[in-house]
Structures are given as C-alpha cells and as structure tokens.
Amino acid sequence: xxxxxxxxxxxxxxxxxxxxxxxxxxxxxxxxxxxxxxxxxxxxxxxxxxxxxxxxxxxxxxxxxxxxxxxxxxxxxxxxxxxxxxxxxxxxxxxxxxxxxxxxxxxxxxxxxxxxxxxxxxxxxxxxxxxxxxxxxxxxxxxxxxxxxxxxxxxxxxxxxxxxxxxxxxxxxxxxxxxxxxxxxxxxxxxxxxxxxxxxxxxxxxxxxxxxxxxxxxxxxxxxxxxxxxxxxxxxxxxxxxxxx
Ligand SMILES: NC(=O)c1ccc[n+]([C@@H]2O[C@H](COP(=O)([O-])OP(=O)(O)OC[C@H]3O[C@@H](n4cnc5c(N)ncnc54)[C@H](OP(=O)(O)O)[C@@H]3O)[C@@H](O)[C@H]2O)c1
Numbered sequence: 111x112x113x114x115x116x117x118x119x120x121x122x123x124x125x126x127x128x129x130x131x132x133x134x135x136x137x138x139x140x141x142x143x144x145x146x147x148x149x150x151x152x153x154x155x156x157x158x159x160x161x162x163x164x165x166x167x168x169x170x171x172x173x174x175x176x177x178x179x180x181x182x183x184x185x186x187x188x189x190x191x192x193x194x195x196x197x198x199x200x201x202x203x204x205x206x207x208x209x210x211x212x213x214x215x216x217x218x219x220x221x222x223x224x225x226x227x228x229x230x231x232x233x234x235x236x237x238x239x240x241x242x243x244x245x246x247x248x249x250x251x252x253x254x255x256x257x258x259x260x261x262x263x264x265x266x267x268x269x270x271x272x273x274x275x276x277x278x279x280x281x282x283x284x285x286x287x288x289x290x291x292x293x294x295x296x297x298x299x300x301x302x303x304x305x306x307x308x309x310x311x312x313x314x315x316x317x318x319x320x321x322x323x324x325x326x327x328x329x330x331x332x333x334x335x336x337x338x339x340x341x342x343x344x345x346x347x348x349x350x351x352x353x354x355x
Contacts, residue, residue, distance in 0.1 A: 112335055113138030116190040118183070120144040120173050120230060121200030123151035125299030126249065128158070129324030130197055130331045135159035135166060137332055142186040142193075143168045144200065165190070173200045173226030183233035192241060195335045196234045198227040198271075199249040203301060208262040216263045223267035224274070231278055231289075238287045246282075246289040247334050248275050249327070250346060252354040255293055268293075272346050279344030288343040290334050295350025297322040317352030 117134045121127035123145035131141045132155065141159050143166060145152040152168040159166035167189055171182040187193055201223045204215035227248055238244025253261050254268025272291055279289040296302060296312060298321055305312075313319060330349050333339055348354055 111137050112195070112332065115139040115194045115335070116142075116186075116192055117195040117197065117335070118142040118144065118186050118193050118230070118234070119197040119199060120171075120226065121146070122155055123148045123168075124155075125301060126294065126297060126324045126327045127197070127199040128155045129328035130199060131155050131166070132158045133325070133328035133332045134195070134335065135162040135164045137336075138162070138164060139195065139335075140165040140190055142166075142182075142190065144171050144173065144182065146170070146172060146200065172222075173198075173229055174221040176229050176232075179226070179229040180233045183230070183237075187237060193234055193237050194241070194243070195245045195247070196230055197247045197249070197331055197335075198230050200226055201249065201267075201301075203261065203264050205260050205264065207260060211262060219263040220267050220270070223264070224270040227271055227274060231274070235282065235287070238282065239285050242286050244282075244285075244287040245335050245339075246275075246278060246287065247331050248289070248291045250275070250291040250293045252293050252295050252348060252350050255346070255348070256354050275346065276344045283343055288334075288339070290339075290342060290344070291346045292327060292330050292334070293346055293348045293350065293354070294327050295322055295348070295353035297324060297327060299324060315353055316350070317355065320351060322349065322351060
C-alpha cells in the first residue's frame with residue numbers, strides 16, 4: 111500500500127503512465143500527473159485518481175526542459191508538502207532506419223526519454239536527500255536491452271536510462287533512496303498503435319503468448335514504490351512476457 115505517499119508520474123495523461131497514476135491512487139497515494147500537451151487526457155487521469163479519494167493535480171510540462179521541469183517539481187512540493195516517489199515514464203518514439211534518420215528525430219527522443227529522466231531526478235533528489243528516503247522508478251524498454259532495428263534513437267535513449275538508473279542507485283543508496291528501471295515489452299497503448307497489424311508474428315516472439323497491458327507495468331511500479339521493495343536498487347526488471355529472455 112502507498113497510503114499517504116506523494117507521487118509524481120511523468121507522461122501520466124495516457125497509456126502506461128495513466129495506469130501507474132491510477133494504481134498509485136488506488137493504493138492511497140496523492141498523485142501529480144505530468145503531461146506534454148493533452149490536457150483532456152490528463153484531466154481524465156485526474157478524475158480516475160480522485161475516485162479513490164486522493165489528491166490529484168495535473169501539470170503541463172515538457173520534461174526535456176530543465177527549467178520548466180524544475181518549476182514543476184517546486185510546485186508539486188509546494189502543493190503536496192513533499193515528494194516520495196518519482197516515476198519517469200514520459201517517452202516518445204521517432205522510428206526510422208539509422209541510415210536515413212534525421213538529426214532532429216535523434217535529438218528529440220534523447221531529449222525527452224533520457225534527458226527528461228535526468229531532469230526530474232536532478233530536481234527531486236534534494237527533496238529525497240532531505241527526507242532521507244525516496245523512490246525513483248524509470249521506465250526503460252526491452253529495446254534498450256536488446257537494441258531494436260529501426261529504433262536506434264529510442265534504443266540508445268532507453269539504454270541510457272538503464273545506465274542512469276544504475277549510477278543514481280549507487281550514488282543515492284547511502285541516502286536511503288532506491289532507483290530502479292522497468293523494461294516493458296510490447297504494451298498496448300497509443301505508442302504501439304498500428305504496430306500490431308501482424309499480430310501472429312508479434313505474439314510468436316512473446317513466450318507468454320500475449321501482448322502486455324498498461325496494468326502489467328503499473329503493478330510492477332507499485333511494487334517498486336512499496337515498502338516490500340526497500341532492499342531492491344539498481345535493478346532492471348523486464349515486464350515483457352519473456353520477449354527479451
Ligand atoms: N507501449 C509500449 O509498448 C512500451 C514498451 C516499452 C517502453 N515503453 C515506454 O513506456 C513509457 C510510456 O509509453 P506509452 O506507451 O504509455 O506512451 P503513450 O501512450 O504514447 O503516452 C506517452 C505519454 O508521455 C507524455 N509525454 C510525451 N512527451 C513528453 C514530454 N516531452 N514531456 C512530458 N510528457 C511527455 C504524453 O503526454 P501527452 O498525452 O500530453 O502527449 C503521454 O502522457 C514511455 O517511456 C515508453 O517509451 C512503452
């Protein structure tokens with residue numbers, strides 16, 4: 111249970127981030143819902159969270175922007191009094207073959223997925239240190255473990271998130287702050303819409319024989335945020351139906 115905890119979840123307007131925010135709320139946490147631009151979707155997440163009697167607030171914030179993300183962390187701390195759990199979930203894809211990839215497509219993916227994760231960790235860390243505790247959960251990907259053809263930018267960003275997770279885990283362990291990553295496989299969200307036409311081939315690569323749902327990731331995030339995971343840090347947990355075994 112996460113009763114009374116204060117959580118900040120990036121990319122919580124849709125997909126995996128929404129499932130995480132709602133699961134945290136269900137377990138009693140107040141949730142700050144960070145989104146890039148889809149206000150209506152963020153408001154839907156907020157309404158879902160509030161059904162569980164917790165406080166939920168939405169903030170529009172480009173996590174790739176160091177100063178803007180700093181302001182948002184300051185506002186969340188002001189509103190909630192503190193932050194106990196940070197989930198870095200905001201992410202984008204700009205797929206293409208490396209031989210033809212535009213520089214902007216590489217930069218955008220690295221800026222959101224990797225630098226955005228750094229930015230939020232950087233701004234929340236002083237709060238965790240003062241509190242002598244905190245949880246960081248970064249959403250990586252099996253693409254960051256295996257590498258995925260057509261996703262050089264995305265795979266690099268998600269592998270970067272794994273390195274960042276391990277370094278931060280080592281650095282902050284003495285402060286009782288844990289930092290772990292989840293590596294999802296194929297999860298049905300807007301991000302993967304249109305990638306699943308050839309469903310048989312896709313499912314053939316998943317030993318458990320099904321694609322994942324956002325709730326599969328939310329359950330793992332809630333576990334990593336809970337007291338039951340207090341002795342786990344620097345870990346990368348695949349939630350992929352066995353795809354990357
Ligand atoms: N789906 C999968 O199969 C899969 C597999 C492995 C890893 N992942 C990772 O899981 C995470 C969530 O993926 P998803 O499938 O749920 O994606 P999604 O449905 O496309 O949702 C993306 C979320 O990120 C937000 N976002 C995007 N850019 C942002 C920015 N610059 N600043 C703040 N928020 C931003 C979006 O906000 P708006 O709604 O405002 O646009 C939205 O809430 C991503 O990191 C993704 O790489 C997904």
